[in-house]
Amino acid sequence: MTAENEPRPTQHQTKPHKKRFRTLSNIDIASIYTPEQLTDDAARYRDSLPGQYPFLRGVHEDMYRGRLWTMRQFAGFGSAEETNRRYKYLLEHGETGLSVAFDYPTLYGYDTDQPLARGEFGKCGVAISSLEDMEILFHDIPLKDITTSMTINGPAAIVWAMYIANAENQGIPKHLLGGTIQNDILKEYIAQKSYIFPPEPSMRLIVDTFEYGFKQVPSWNTISISGYHIREAGSTAVQELAFTLADGLEYVKAAMARGLAIDDFAPRLSFFFNAHNDFFEEIAKYRAARRIWAKEIKNLGAKHPRSQWLRFHTQTAGCTLTAQQPEINITRVTLQALAAVLGGTQSLHTNSMDEALALPSEKAVKIALRTQQIIAEESGVINTADPLGGSYYVEWLTDTMEDETYKYFDRITKLGGVIPAIEKGFFQREIAESAYRYQKEIDEKQRVIVGVNRYQSNEAPSIPLLRIDEKGEERQIQRLQHLRKTRDQAKTDATLATLRKAAEGTENLMPSLLACIHSYATLGETCGVLRDVFGEYREPAIY
């Protein structure tokens, strides 16, 4: 570290030391905003009320008076048993929804005992290789009373089948289940990179889940169209907004091309955004997102307000957490979470202070949850809907975010749409460019990161970190081997054969996936059949 060589700013240095005032997306900011900067009134719907088209001011009339956001901490590590204990701990401390983090093998549709999974068991999430693991993960958690979000994409349909099968085995009918699967493959190609199949079969699987969802599991959000990972990969707020909404419209068009009616499936589309450091820019982003989405969905023919709603989950920005002086991350997370709430989020994850070092410890995650509870129950910000609506600055910034988003829409259209733009590396290059610029600005001290390039301190971090039990991998492999020995193998073989046939055809794959899972075919075996039929995606390595 170079801290000792830096001149320390004195306490008297109160004047901000920058010449330009810009948002994190590099939008230049005036020193004051007045009504004169607000133009184009009719198209902006600034006079609309919360709960009214285009939902600029929120999707519900009474917003948090009617219902608070869901406090949903993304969690998972090690075995299903360990993660089940963490869920119970979070629920005991007032969490109101569950959110499953899977380990890398699970995200890629591999079982723990497959060669590529070596060393990855339980490291960045929980390992779920079969219905048996899913049963353990939710043991003694009432599936009909809680909603569960699952961050799973490539094998989303299979893991969703595991959740449904587990509920069915407990006698809970599918139509009572509530939750979300992320299921957003386009942003995987763009940013998060846990893709499996090429775009075409991936889109087919997604539309299969839409169709099965509104018919059979009507309270389930069959996709969470995600800007979070685009932002974490280094995009600006504008890019996050534009690329996410472009992805969303691509899914809508794919489902309509299948012949699904937009008002059948659109109410179950949900979104997921990042909450980064630039407080007002983030709030403007959420407001602009709702307005753009409602307009675009209406243009595509959606008539029901619920189809036009942009409902979203927010997670505070993991990439803003510092390994240096980790305790000060609590303050960062508080500000980011507050922006999400002022922006009208339906669900929120607050990061733990230790996440630039490891997965969160119990103590760290409790503080993160308490942060949400303080915002909800002490700060008073929930008392009125869209409290910043009408702020000249926030409205101007909302308009600007919208305008910049439409510029990106035009560029994407010129490239032939989202998938051709992915194949040309457009999004990947845009994001890499922004990520590099951001890092340079930090290195050149044009942007201050407290504790990293200013106000450094040399004390070593002394917070206790969560360690993953290295013996867990072996235990999981034994469990899998036992499962394969004791199940009705003929039945498993038969369901996998049926799946292969269905995948080679065009029918909806959810029923055959459910049959595989009920017969205790593992994730790796089920996904393996689809890998055989669909092939695998390889990306161009662009930097």
Added chain:
Amino acid sequence: MAKKIRVLIAKPGLDGHDRGAKVVARALRDAGMEVIYTGLHQTAEQIVASAIQEDVDVIGLSLLSGAHMTLFIDVAKLMKTQELTDVLLIGGGIIPQEDIPALKKAGINEIFGPGTPVDDIVCYIQKNVKR
């Protein structure tokens, strides 16, 4: 003119977080080095084979999944068996301080954690490159 330093930036294992790898790759290129980026999902065998084929002076591994104690050490071991002793091996990512001594003992020359200015990595390579 002095020979340019050649660097292989590699992503071992299943981890898809490639922001850091890409930022470092660009920074090293801008600092005048020749950079080869492997892309995602590389096995230790693929990484070491690329290093030999590309005749690099440095291998830089990036990992945020927490599997560094297995995957970084796999690369270090394989480099020893393949007698790549004159190649500098460095790594970065979400790596707790307490893991660093064991990684260094296994043959990783340096670890760069979150918040490292990219210049520190450039300077480290320039000072420590073995050939």
